[in-house]
Amino acid sequence: MxxxxxxxxxxxxxxxxxxxxxxxxxxxxxxxxxxxxxxxxxxxxxxxxxxxxxxxxxxxxxxxxxxxxxxxxxxxxxxxxxxxxxxxxxxxxxxxxxxxxxxxxxxxxxxxxxxxxxxxxxxxxxAWGLTAIAVSNNDFDTPPTSLEVLWNPDWAGRVSIRDDAVEAVQIGALATGQDINDVQDLEAVRTKLAELMPAISTYWGSENDWNQYMASGEFAAATYWSGSASRSIGKGLDITFVVPDEGAIGWxxxxxxxxxxxxxxxxxxxxxxxxxxxxxxxxxxxxxxxxxxxxxxxxxxxxxxxxxVLGDPEVVARVQFMQPMTDDKREEYLKLWQDLKAVQ
Amino acid sequence: MAGGIARTDRLRAIALLSPAYLWLTVAVFLPLSAMAFFSIITDVPFGDTEWHVTGENYTAFLESPTYARLLLKSVLLGVKVTALCVLIGFPCAWVLAKMIKGRAREALFLMVILPFWSNSLVRIFSWAIVLRGNGVLDKTLSAIWPWPVKLNLLFTESAIVIGLVHSYLPYVILTAYLALQAIDDSLIEAARSLGAKWWTILWRIVLPLSAPGLIAGAVLVFVPVVGSFMEPRILGGRLGTYYGTVIEDQFVAVFNWPLGAALSFILLAVVLAILALASPVLRKART
CATH class of the missing domain: 3.40.190.10 (Periplasmic binding protein-like II)
Structure with a gap:
């Protein structure tokens, strides 16, 4: 004071x-x-x-x-x-x-x-933060260490990512071991995301959405923002924020x-x-x-x-910070994401 | 003399009609023209952005199969919801118009109209609570049924259809009710006295006479359902991507108003084409 x-x-x-x-x-x-x-x-x-x-x-x-x-x-x-x-x-x-x-x-x-x-x-x-994943402690005794948890058939129907083209492609890039700012193999990202789509229960849009779906058990594991995770935990939601081995998106x-x-x-x-x-x-x-x-x-x-969570240098070393992006790239990602959503 | 009367009549007609036309201009024509303009330019003309006239927003529809596929999906959804609304709404209207009188009818009417008075978002979110796995519906059914029930309807197409039917059912009930009430009971009595079975009466008398109301109700349901976006998004989850949600995305999420406007006009054209194709059938039903 x-x-x-x-x-x-x-x-x-x-x-x-x-x-x-x-x-x-x-x-x-x-x-x-x-x-x-x-x-x-x-x-x-x-x-x-x-x-x-x-x-x-x-x-x-x-x-x-x-x-x-x-x-x-x-x-x-x-x-x-x-x-x-x-x-x-x-x-x-x-x-x-x-x-x-x-x-x-x-x-x-x-x-x-x-x-x-x-x-x-x-x-x-x-302010800065990470887009990584958060899991429900009711479902996970020990938090997962890999992004692959989203693709794990055990959790099919109870995972989610945000309805955002750029974020979706970046998650796909991380999962396929690519640089999020320089995606060389976009087809690999497309295939990887296409595999994920059937397992998604619903996309989330805002922090509020996320909290509701997690609280009602709709989600077991989902992508999330570090700042929001700290707020959700503060509000009493029983979750763990995980920075997976594959890395995380920094903003x-x-x-x-x-x-x-x-x-x-x-x-x-x-x-x-x-x-x-x-x-x-x-x-x-x-x-x-x-x-x-x-x-x-x-x-x-x-x-x-x-x-x-974020003060650990080992964690920070895994983070890939988002770089400026051209409009063409944005549009390309948007199209990829829309196509994926449309065939569901 | 006769000309003078005609002129005062005309003046009176203009005076009486002008509020309606003014309203149409302000509420329908101006926004639609603005959207029509947006649909043929390259960027939203706010501030210093450079823009020029283009047809690209319309050709974008043809370049990717995504939009056409979603439009078809939305039209099919419209057909399903309209059919269900008619199947459920027509018997309801029949009961209201011909079988119940007095206080009970007023009470039932209130229950039909009640959904209209609640905010549509509230309605949709209540459905989400009811339909979700281990939600109200699953728990109730499990309590009655001897075996555990796991419906988990939320984030399925059924959830979208349920939500939309609930929202739009009153249109069909109200229009069909008005048409059914206008049918003279003596016509039905005459048919019955001549030995007609109930299905003959329904097919030969009731349906033809109530067709205008029923069709009006069906159109009132079909058109907004094809463009719906809120119900699919909230109740459909992963499966909730429809033509309407893509248009909403253009306006809200990616800020591509020109493309959103062009997609809206394509939707308008397709809906008009469907209604025009159906009009011979509809006209036949009316006579």
Whole structure:
């Protein structure tokens, strides 16, 4: 609590240099930036008010940024999508000197090639996590170690993957031992996924879906996101998150400032608060993805999900981070996935 | 003089009709034209995106067998659901129109219309709870039946059909009811007094006379079911990919509005073609 006050005081110090503004944040709903206590602390410290708007897909983010210039001050963009937004000239480069917590950010994330373009940084690395699998402890005495559990006939009819073309192809690539960012043998992925399809009970779409299906016993094993898994476990769902031997899909989300923002100083202040260890330790208790701030990661208690699962260097070594992807690839994957779904 | 009356009549007609036409323009014509426009361009024209007119969204339908296959699947689903609605709805309407009178009829009517008053998502999710393995249905049947029952209907085509029939049955019951009520009881009595068996009465008198209502109900069911997406997605699980869900994906998940619009118009054209092909049969049934 004292740290919260010191942070609040620190924010209060820079506050007079800014005039109170209303900043508009564009993000997924329930994804960190809109936590009530955090917003309140920020508003009290800086005098700025925070308004949220939500999107349901990355394409929607892009459309909203295109159609409403000046409407947003902070926007969350997945690093594999950032280049596309930068290419449309919608983002302002980040000035690290305006962020007090910038030096604590993991240099590997800061140098992420999705967030950088022509030597300029366009997104502040904020949160990262894994797409791997989670299993029900009611069904598994010992958690599986391989992705092959999804293909295991014992669990046919009780497995699931997310209804998302890119994620499906990447899971298929992992299962066939390929690089998720450079799939050489797409036919192998297609065959592997075609084998999986009859075993799937239903696809999942959101964290909420997933929790319901897992709680009602529809799922025994399914792909899942690490941040969501930590939240589900926090809510009392008896599951284990597994990073299989084949590896996992890593993703990195950054906070960016649209070029058209008129409250850039307030936006910097908000992003600085979002990457503050103080904020993260509070968020982690509620179930959060991993932080890009090394100081924040170190400060976590040992029993925290993010430290226990994602803090293991051996686990991190198995992760393949998602790289920016061309539109053609996306369309190719989408077609493959649609064809697979259509023949069911 | 006569011309003057005709003119006031015409003015009155225009005045009376204008709200309806205004409504049609705003609620039907404008959105449909916007979608028609979207369907022939390359990208959604928001902001600075570059776009031009193209026919690619329509040819995309032909380039991959996926869309045609899904459309066929959806049409078959429409046929199944419509047939079941008619088979269940017609006897219900008959009971309501001819066999029950007074309070009991009002109570039954309420029960028919009740599904209409609940939110469709709530209805579908309740079905999911009922149909799931070890759910309400399985448990009830196991309690009555001497052997354990494992139906586990959720995420099957049957689940989709059950959900859709439940949603659209009231259309058939209400339209058939109106048609059946208009049949003069004395016609049936006359047939009976002349020695006609019940199936003869049904086939020669009741069905022909109630055909317009029954057909109207069937069309009201068939058209939305072919484009349905929510019921297949929630109740069908892995098997729930239909033409409607692909269109929904284009709008919601992958943000390809032009393709979604083009697919919608192809659906509209196919449904109209089916109704046009069926119209000689339908017209014959009406006379």
């Amino acid at each position: 004292t740290r919260l006050f010191t942070t609040a005081a620190a924010l209060a110090l820079i506050a007079p240099t800014l005039h109170a503004a209303e900043i508009r944040v564009l993000n997924w709903q329930g994804y960190g930036t809109d936590i009530e206590w955090a917003v309140k602390a920020f508003e009290e410290a800086t005098g700025n008010t925070v308004v949220h708007e939500y999107f349901n897909s990355e394409q929607e983010t892009l459309t909203k940024l295109r159609t409403n210039p000046g409407a947003y001050d902070v926007v969350l963009i997945n690093s594999s999508f950032t280049p596309q937004v930068v290419a449309e000239d919608l983002l302002a480069p980040i000035d690290p000197s305006k962020l007090e917590n910038f030096d604590d950010l993991d240099p590997a994330f800061v140098k992420n090639n999705g967030l950088n373009e022509d030597g300029a940084l366009y997104g502040v690395p904020w 990195l989300d950054g906070l960016s400032i649209p070029k058209s923002s008129e409250n850039k100083d307030a936006a910097y202040a908000f992003i600085d608060w979002m990457i503050d260890p103080e904020f993260y330790s509070g968020w982690d208790k509620e179930g959060a993805p991993a932080t890009a701030n090394t100081a924040a990661a170190k400060a976590l208690p040992d029993d925290s999900f993010n430290k226990a």
